[in-house]
Amino acid sequence: MTSTRTSPSPTQPVLAVAGVSKCFGAHRALDSLTFDVKPGEVHALVGHNGSGKSTFVKVLSGFHTPEPGYRAAVAGVPMTLGSARAAHDTGLRFVHQELGLVDNLSVADNVLLGSAFPTRRLGRIDWTRARRQAADLLDRLGYSLDVCQPVAGLSPIHRTAVGIARAMHGDTPPHVLVLDEPTAALPTSGVAGLFDVVRRLQADGIGVIYISHHLDEVFEIADRVTVLRDGQHVATVPIDELDTDRLIELIVGKTVDLGRTAAKVGVDQAPVLEVRDLYAAGLAGVDFGVSAGEVVGIAGIAGSGRETVAGAVFGSLPRTGTVSVDGAEIRPERPERAIEAGLGYIGADRAVTGLIPFLSIRENLTLPRLDAVLRGFFLSPQREARDVRQWLQRVDIRPADPEKRADQLSGGNQQKVLLARWLRSLPRVLLIDEPTQGVDVGAVERIYQVIRQAAAREVSFVVSSSNSDELVALCNRVLVLSRGCVVGELSGTALTREAIDRACLTGALTDPMENLR
Ligand SMILES: Nc1ncnc2c1ncn2[C@@H]1O[C@H](COP(=O)(O)OP(=O)(O)OP(=O)(O)O)[C@@H](O)[C@H]1O
Numbered sequence: 001m002t003s004t005r006t007s008p009s010p011t012q013p014v015l016a017v018a019g020v021s022k023c024f025g026a027h028r029a030l031d032s033l034t035f036d037v038k039p040g041e042v043h044a045l046v047g048h049n050g051s052g053k054s055t056f057v058k059v060l061s062g063f064h065t066p067e068p069g070y071r072a073a074v075a076g077v078p079m080t081l082g083s084a085r086a087a088h089d090t091g092l093r094f095v096h097q098e099l100g101l102v103d104n105l106s107v108a109d110n111v112l113l114g115s116a117f118p119t120r121r122l123g124r125i126d127w128t129r130a131r132r133q134a135a136d137l138l139d140r141l142g143y144s145l146d147v148c149q150p151v152a153g154l155s156p157i158h159r160t161a162v163g164i165a166r167a168m169h170g171d172t173p174p175h176v177l178v179l180d181e182p183t184a185a186l187p188t189s190g191v192a193g194l195f196d197v198v199r200r201l202q203a204d205g206i207g208v209i210y211i212s213h214h215l216d217e218v219f220e221i222a223d224r225v226t227v228l229r230d231g232q233h234v235a236t237v238p239i240d241e242l243d244t245d246r247l248i249e250l251i252v253g254k255t256v257d258l259g260r261t262a263a264k265v266g267v268d269q270a271p272v273l274e275v276r277d278l279y280a281a282g283l284a285g286v287d288f289g290v291s292a293g294e295v296v297g298i299a300g301i302a303g304s305g306r307e308t309v310a311g312a313v314f315g316s317l318p319r320t321g322t323v324s325v326d327g328a329e330i331r332p333e334r335p336e337r338a339i340e341a342g343l344g345y346i347g348a349d350r351a352v353t354g355l356i357p358f359l360s361i362r363e364n365l366t367l368p369r370l371d372a373v374l375r376g377f378f379l380s381p382q383r384e385a386r387d388v389r390q391w392l393q394r395v396d397i398r399p400a401d402p403e404k405r406a407d408q409l410s411g412g413n414q415q416k417v418l419l420a421r422w423l424r425s426l427p428r429v430l431l432i433d434e435p436t437q438g439v440d441v442g443a444v445e446r447i448y449q450v451i452r453q454a455a456a457r458e459v460s461f462v463v464s465s466s467n468s469d470e471l472v473a474l475c476n477r478v479l480v481l482s483r484g485c486v487v488g489e490l491s492g493t494a495l496t497r498e499a500i501d502r503a504c505l506t507g508a509l510t511d512p513m514e515n516l517r
């Protein structure tokens with residue numbers, strides 16, 4: 001609306017909104033939210049999948065127009081929501097989970113994209129100045145990057161840095177930076193670097209809205225936290241007045257027990273999946289087998305090869321070596337053959353991999369496996385409806401509306417639909433990267449249960465995860481990768497979070513009896 005600007009006083013919020021609502025048809029995704037951010041404050045926004053967090057962000061960024069009757073001000077200046085230009089000009093800046101970088105353009109181009117490039121006389125772009133501006137911005141965030149290189153080759157940490165630098169660039173100074181699940185695509189080792197950037201912005205008086213499902217991050221970086229549930233404001237509390245149990249209670253509305261008991265499954269049979277001499281990006285000769293109903297974990301620090309095992313076995317990444325299911329070898333890079341042989345794969349990029357965006361949840365769930373709902377040769381609507389309802393409940397999709405289009409689902413709910421779809425078709429082996437990435441705290445245990453139930457029905461799993469607690473909770477056995485090779489295997493009482501973390505960091509197993517001798 002306006003680009004009139006004032007400097008915020010220390011007490012005046014850099015952003016204050018009241019009565020912000022957003023409806024999608026009859027569904028009220030955000031219900032009269034009141035929210036503010038002070039200068040230099042990190043205000044975390046948390047809530048279960050579909051609670052309205054990204055909807056609020058999209059209202060602020062001008063992507064959605066809110067219902068009438070709200071009030072909004074940036075640094076004390078009233079503003080109209082619903083226009084991307086007004087949001088940018090008044091100082092609201094955004095880093096969405098999908099960073100939206102253009103891979104074949106340079107770092108400098110990506111940083112300046114979307115705002116005016118510096119020009120010389122006759123309007124010609126001043127490339128020297130453009131590169132210097134981009135480099136200065138990155139420098140202020142604590143990164144020294146070659147701004148002429150294409151972003152395609154950058155690590156996830158540097159990609160995030162470019163995303164933030166781009167958000168901060170512009171003719172008008174930013175007041176608020178919104179980070180929507182910034183660590184979802186970041187290796188654990190990148191979180192500290194991101195927090196350094198956030199602290200630099202804080203020191204400049206910028207208010208940060210920080211959205212994450214990782215409560216440990218929230219406790220580390222946030223000053224206050226606001227909890228949403230089903231689009232409703234539940235509470236806004238200074239972080240010092242909370243502990244993890246209380247925060248979980250606020251998010252889910254009841255106390256959940258995140259008891260971490262590994263499923264115990266008989267694993268004496270011949271392997272269902274056999275992987276021999278697997279070479280792929282980051283992998284240098286990996287061997288392992290997985291028995292029926294066994295859950296095998298893959299641990300390792302970022303760059304250890306952990307991230308590529310599942311994709312390489314499935315065939316969505318190039319590989320050499322042999323992969324067999326029930327003794328039959330699957331040729332490399334033929335995912336469709338892998339599926340026929342009984343493999344399933346859920347990648348870590350939570351984008352709609354595998355979901356058909358314009359179809360409903362019901363159609364996405366039932367299309368791949370019509371036989372479960374066929375009566376004779378006819379589709380039974382009742383049976384289909386019952387089956388779909390059960391799966392929506394099982395993986396806790398909210399709201400449990402089977403007719404909702406897949407592309408209208410929140411990020412975490414898309415992940416749940418994908419999981420439900422594969423499990424419903426009972427593959428021989430399901431390969432999953434980061435199974436609960438982006439999934440809310442209340443649904444995590446539910447998803448573990450669903451995986452355990454499928455394992456009890458002889459579905460085998462390969463789960464690669466950066467979360468050691470998750471591996472302990474889910475797996476019968478965990479393989480630790482370092483520099484592309486399996487350096488150890490943990491199971492039984494030796495399978496603990498500490499043992500995984502130590503093995504990942506040292507690249508070797510330490511003998512658990514060592515300290516007792
Ligand atoms: N374009 C849309 N059309 C219809 N419904 C939508 C649309 N976008 C979001 N919704 C619905 O609004 C609700 C809130 O979704 P939102 O994306 O804000 O959740 P979220 O809190 O960000 O969840 P997550 O943690 O899974 O990312 C959900 O029920 C979602 O299905």
Ligand SMILES: [Mg+2]
Nearest residue numbers: 053054410411
């Ligand atoms: Mg979201």
